[in-house]
Amino acid sequence: MPKHVIVIGAGPAGLETSANLAKLGIAVTLVEKEESTGGHVKQWHALFPALLPGTEALDAIRKGMPENVRVQNKTTVTGIEAVNNYFTVSGHNGWQEKADAIVFATGFQLFDARRKEEYGYGIYENVITSADLEEMFATGKSLVNRHGNKPERIGFVHCVGSRDEKVNNLHCSKVCCITAVKQAIEVKQMLPEAEVFCFYMDLRMFGRHYEELYKEAQEKYNIQFIRGRLSESAEDQDGNIVLKVEDTLLGKPLRIKAGLLVLMVGMEPLAGTKSLADKLGLTKVPDGFIQPADEVLQSNFTELPGVFVAGACSGPKSVSDTLADARSAALAVAGFLKL
Amino acid sequence: MEKKARQFGYTITRDRQIDYDANKHDISKIVAAAEPSLNLCISCGTCSATCSAALFTDFSLRHVILLLRRGETSGLAKEVAKCMLCGKCQLVCPRNVSTRNLIIQISKAVIPAQL
Amino acid sequence: MTFDLFVLPFFLGLLFLLAVLFIKYSRWIAMMSGPDRVKAGMALFSVGMLKTMWEVFLESLLHRKMFKRNPLLGYMHMSFALGWFLLIVMGNLESRVYSGGHINPPYYPIFLKFFIHDKRVLPFEIFTLPGFFRFTMDLILLFVLSGLVLAIFKRTRSRWFGMKRATKHNKLDKWAITSLWLIFPMRLLAESFTAGLYKGGGFITNSLGSIFDAVLPLQYLAYPAWWAYSTMLGVFFVTLPWSRFMHIPTEVMLIYLRNAGIKQGKYPGSFAELELRACPRCGVCIDVCQMNDAGLNGSTAVYFIRALRENRAEVQLNSNCMMCGRCLEACPVGIDTLGLRVGARSVDNIMVASDFSYLLPQPSVKRKADVVYFAGCMGHLTPGVKNAMQKIFKNAGVNYNFIDKDGSICCGRPLKLAGLKDAASKLTDENTLKILETRADLLVTSCPICYKIFSDDYKLKGMQVMHHSVYIDKLVTEGLLTLQPSALRAVYHDPCELGRGSGIYLEPRNVLKQIAEVAEVAEHGVNSLCCGGSIGELGMNSTQRNTIRDGALKMLCEPQPDVLVTACPLCKKTFDSGNQVAVKDIAEMVAESMTINRQPVNNKELVEA
Numbered sequence A: 001m002p003k004h005v006i007v008i009g010a011g012p013a014g015l016e017t018s019a020n021l022a023k024l025g026i027a028v029t030l031v032e033k034e035e036s037t038g039g040h041v042k043q044w045h046a047l048f049p050a051l052l053p054g055t056e057a058l059d060a061i062r063k064g065m066p067e068n069v070r071v072q073n074k075t076t077v078t079g080i081e082a083v084n085n086y087f088t089v090s091g092h093n094g095w096q097e098k099a100d101a102i103v104f105a106t107g108f109q110l111f112d113a114r115r116k117e118e119y120g121y122g123i124y125e126n127v128i129t130s131a132d133l134e135e136m137f138a139t140g141k142s143l144v145n146r147h148g149n150k151p152e153r154i155g156f157v158h159c160v161g162s163r164d165e166k167v168n169n170l171h172c173s174k175v176c177c178i179t180a181v182k183q184a185i186e187v188k189q190m191l192p193e194a195e196v197f198c199f200y201m202d203l204r205m206f207g208r209h210y211e212e213l214y215k216e217a218q219e220k221y222n223i224q225f226i227r228g229r230l231s232e233s234a235e236d237q238d239g240n241i242v243l244k245v246e247d248t249l250l251g252k253p254l255r256i257k258a259g260l261l262v263l264m265v266g267m268e269p270l271a272g273t274k275s276l277a278d279k280l281g282l283t284k285v286p287d288g289f290i291q292p293a294d295e296v297l298q299s300n301f302t303e304l305p306g307v308f309v310a311g312a313c314s315g316p317k318s319v320s321d322t323l324a325d326a327r328s329a330a331l332a333v334a335g336f337l338k339l
Numbered sequence B: 001m002e003k004k005a006r007q008f009g010y011t012i013t014r015d016r017q018i019d020y021d022a023n024k025h026d027i028s029k030i031v032a033a034a035e036p037s038l039n040l041c042i043s044c045g046t047c048s049a050t051c052s053a054a055l056f057t058d059f060s061l062r063h064v065i066l067l068l069r070r071g072e073t074s075g076l077a078k079e080v081a082k083c084m085l086c087g088k089c090q091l092v093c094p095r096n097v098s099t100r101n102l103i104i105q106i107s108k109a110v111i112p113a114q115l
Numbered sequence C: 001m002t003f004d005l006f007v008l009p010f011f012l013g014l015l016f017l018l019a020v021l022f023i024k025y026s027r028w029i030a031m032m033s034g035p036d037r038v039k040a041g042m043a044l045f046s047v048g049m050l051k052t053m054w055e056v057f058l059e060s061l062l063h064r065k066m067f068k069r070n071p072l073l074g075y076m077h078m079s080f081a082l083g084w085f086l087l088i089v090m091g092n093l094e095s096r097v098y099s100g101g102h103i104n105p106p107y108y109p110i111f112l113k114f115f116i117h118d119k120r121v122l123p124f125e126i127f128t129l130p131g132f133f134r135f136t137m138d139l140i141l142l143f144v145l146s147g148l149v150l151a152i153f154k155r156t157r158s159r160w161f162g163m164k165r166a167t168k169h170n171k172l173d174k175w176a177i178t179s180l181w182l183i184f185p186m187r188l189l190a191e192s193f194t195a196g197l198y199k200g201g202g203f204i205t206n207s208l209g210s211i212f213d214a215v216l217p218l219q220y221l222a223y224p225a226w227w228a229y230s231t232m233l234g235v236f237f238v239t240l241p242w243s244r245f246m247h248i249p250t251e252v253m254l255i256y257l258r259n260a261g262i263k264q265g266k267y268p269g270s271f272a273e274l275e276l277r278a279c280p281r282c283g284v285c286i287d288v289c290q291m292n293d294a295g296l297n298g299s300t301a302v303y304f305i306r307a308l309r310e311n312r313a314e315v316q317l318n319s320n321c322m323m324c325g326r327c328l329e330a331c332p333v334g335i336d337t338l339g340l341r342v343g344a345r346s347v348d349n350i351m352v353a354s355d356f357s358y359l360l361p362q363p364s365v366k367r368k369a370d371v372v373y374f375a376g377c378m379g380h381l382t383p384g385v386k387n388a389m390q391k392i393f394k395n396a397g398v399n400y401n402f403i404d405k406d407g408s409i410c411c412g413r414p415l416k417l418a419g420l421k422d423a424a425s426k427l428t429d430e431n432t433l434k435i436l437e438t439r440a441d442l443l444v445t446s447c448p449i450c451y452k453i454f455s456d457d458y459k460l461k462g463m464q465v466m467h468h469s470v471y472i473d474k475l476v477t478e479g480l481l482t483l484q485p486s487a488l489r490a491v492y493h494d495p496c497e498l499g500r501g502s503g504i505y506l507e508p509r510n511v512l513k514q515i516a517e518v519a520e521v522a523e524h525g526v527n528s529l530c531c532g533g534s535i536g537e538l539g540m541n542s543t544q545r546n547t548i549r550d551g552a553l554k555m556l557c558e559p560q561p562d563v564l565v566t567a568c569p570l571c572k573k574t575f576d577s578g579n580q581v582a583v584k585d586i587a588e589m590v591a592e593s594m595t596i597n598r599q600p601v602n603n604k605e606l607v608e609a
């Protein structure tokens, strides 16, 4: 009997894991709750650090997807059961299949910025999120705020919904610092006259070419970086957003107006992933992200044999990290199935 | 040390530096024992940005915390006396520092030391 | 002469007790301020004294508030208090039947049945005066003993009495309660044995006596039984002043002083000392306190009060308390648990200095508006609320002035709750000046914490203060706002400072009912839970606070509401961080569902130059 693996979630992680498993001769069912595959990257106009368009990246990942990958779309996995030496996976729509192994590639959810009420998202029109900004980029139209004006000053607020125990997210989302730098540059390219500010606690430029992009932002685009976390924002009569931060390096409170405020929303563990993990009996889901059996040595394994993780469902990752993680997950699964 | 420097080398203005070795660190230990969340501060400045007292005077809890942790406690009593205990800082602190109790504990710890 | 050596334990114990009480009370009276002492003296001769006596009867003897909490609990307390009281009064009257109205030594009526051996004359004895007393005294003793049975039951079945957790008592209390519990069975035995020997006694002691007489050598047992009875009384009296039973005399004193209008001063003084001793450690306040959820059972009011009384209070104990007022609401003695906590903090924080000299005179407000709006410090962290209020003002065509639009001075309540009253009054004064300058008729605030201190402490001559929920209700009643019903299912959470703190429960519900279907949760109104965000709490860490928040959220979400509605920015932020359900302020609900007036009144609020 050929081995069958179910991969849950068809974002970059799920796609890459499935493709590599299939290449190893394993029958794969890739289950995706949405109509199309691609996960969050569908929403990203261009990817840091090289500004590769998101659609292009996805096309490349999807290209050459072997035939023995069957995509089961519009199906949200809601149940998993471990029965003897196989798993029964079922979806919200009655779909059900058995598998010899399963791979969690369920990714993350974007932090709902309305939960930081003091930042004014959903209250002040000119407060948007990084995801909204990607969407605006994608339209290809010129950048205007909700009042139809070209903003003269744009502020980027780092760590919205990350590194914040007030919203129960202690973790760093890893990608939003560099995303802010990337988006700041893109904004500046569209509106060369505008002033652009990034408000940060720490700038985490950990990846290859991230620091370079940061330097480019300073050198070429004169983007200003202010070390201070936004406490609250208000709106003036003209719809500008008035920010309150402390310029911590100067040790003085700073009041500054911006025509557009972009909140760098972080990655949160997906609520559904946690409940699936609970059903399966995975105990190590400390903050909602699935904890690998060992973070250093066994990053794709879980505490349960036959259950694997790939991509951002085990913690924030960039697309390149996600893809590498996915390929390694495929090998881990193959090893488990003794092929 | 001081003398030697004067005899052989340059005269350094000590006030310019934080002399960590010479500073006393007992106050920060007392405060940390009374309010352990002192050690959780990451100097993000949210508290000082939102601070009600900072609307009127140059007071920054973030700054006070740093001074305390470096043992620079001489001016702290005057600083923390400016706090109105309104609690805005506690409501915004991303590290859940119990800022209000921290301020009270700093006040209690530095005053006897400064009398 | 009627005397026997065995009366000594009782008699000496009583003398000792009276002496101690005399010394203690004199000391507290001496500690009282001059004006308070005058007030207390005057009250003795006022009509208010009748009220005091009535209250003493209702609360100290009948235990009315205990009855309200749980009838079984009330009965238990009443049978002890009222029963013993009646035993003393009736016993005294009974003794007069025999001594012809002479003044007797105090032990005489207590041990009457030892000295007087009337034979029982059935069947008509109840119609004779001695017979009537014998009957009644037995009946009262039965009444007390029924309470004792319940008290023993309560040890293991406290849930029957509406209590999940009973107070854990210390050694001295155990001595006191053991002696107290033994007093009445001992009396029963002593009287029955004597009745058995002399064929006397009432309907119970007589029958019991005959049974005992048949099986026991009563001639040897009766005398030791009287000794035991007297000894138990003696032990109880000697331990009383240091045990929880000090509440018996002190509660009476407290009621008296409270009715005389005496309050706790800036620092805890004799009034606080009395309050501490008026607590019987009934433990009613334990279950209601959410600090249990956070593993802080030891900080609940009863233990805090005991520690304070025994001079064992520590900063941590004084700091742990959300000042939610649930214990205050539940306390059958009406002890000001919150005031005591603030008092203890005022001592802890006596060295905490405040200096607000940086507050320069504020520029005067030039434009007169009808309403002045004060969002409050917290309100600035919930822009949804202040925005909603501005929309409401505009839509209702109100001429208003948003005075803390750019931030403000704190209202002073947080300082007050930390025991820093002087510092608080500095801020109170500053704000009063600023608010009065607006010459408005009405001050509306969105923050129940501000509202509480505005109405309690601020002297805003000629200006009315309203919480925005009450104000909105008024606007709706006056027809200035029209609300549209929605299909939403809502639960309303009463903020501590607004509900228990200020007695506002109805208005927000009035408003909300016109917008949504309102489901009431188990603990609402006066019993509403604290969100855990409390500004009155100083000692808890965030994990403990979160546990309390989650416990409250669980209860509030039981009816599975679409939205949890509250009326306090702090509650809102706290519940929001729990991430369980959508949380909205009543003002936001209103702003979203009001009909927008087609001809908006142009009243763009003036920003001061």
Ligand SMILES: Cc1cc2nc3c(=O)[nH]c(=O)nc-3n(C[C@H](O)[C@H](O)[C@H](O)COP(=O)(O)OP(=O)(O)OC[C@H]3O[C@@H](n4cnc5c(N)ncnc54)[C@H](O)[C@@H]3O)c2cc1C
Residues within 6 Å of the ligand: A008, A009, A010, A011, A012, A013, A014, A031, A032, A033, A034, A037, A038, A039, A040, A041, A044, A046, A047, A048, A049, A075, A076, A077, A078, A105, A106, A107, A108, A109, A110, A130, A131, A175, A179, A265, A266, A267, A270, A272, A273, A310, A311, A312, A313, A317, A318, A319, A320, A322
């Ligand atoms: C604002 C922002 C900008 C970013 N920009 C960049 C960038 O420029 N460059 C870069 O390298 N990275 C970027 N990233 C990171 C990037 O989005 C992630 O690395 C990537 O999306 C992770 O892929 P994934 O497959 O693990 O998860 P996702 O992309 O989240 O995909 C998970 C998939 O699983 C599906 N799914 C979830 N649960 C179920 C279920 N129960 N049943 C069925 N299907 C399910 C989802 O629908 C989704 O399609 C950015 C992230 C953010 C937040």
Ligand code: SF4
Residues within 6 Å of the ligand: A158, A159, A160, A162, A163, A171, A172, A173, A174, A175, A176, A177, A178, A202, A203, A204, A264, A266
């Ligand atoms: S990557 Fe940067 S912005 Fe994102 S959470 Fe980490 S520190 Fe904050």
Ligand code: SF4
Residues within 6 Å of the ligand: B040, B041, B042, B043, B044, B045, B046, B047, B048, B061, B062, B065, B089, B092, B093, B094, B095, B096, B097, B099
């Ligand atoms: S908000 Fe908290 S973490 Fe940030 S500086 Fe203030 S105390 Fe430190």
Ligand code: SF4
Residues within 6 Å of the ligand: B047, B050, B051, B052, B053, B054, B061, B082, B083, B084, B085, B086, B087, B088, B089, B090, B099, B100
């Ligand atoms: S409590 Fe004190 S330090 Fe904190 S915001 Fe208020 S005034 Fe500032």
Ligand code: SF4
Residues within 6 Å of the ligand: C278, C279, C280, C281, C282, C283, C284, C285, C286, C301, C302, C305, C330, C331, C332, C333, C334, C335, C337
């Ligand atoms: S404070 Fe009140 S409720 Fe609590 S034990 Fe004392 S009397 Fe009972």
Ligand code: SF4
Residues within 6 Å of the ligand: C288, C289, C290, C291, C299, C300, C301, C320, C321, C322, C323, C324, C325, C326, C327, C328, C337, C338
């Ligand atoms: S006020 Fe509230 S938290 Fe404090 S002791 Fe009473 S019930 Fe407990």
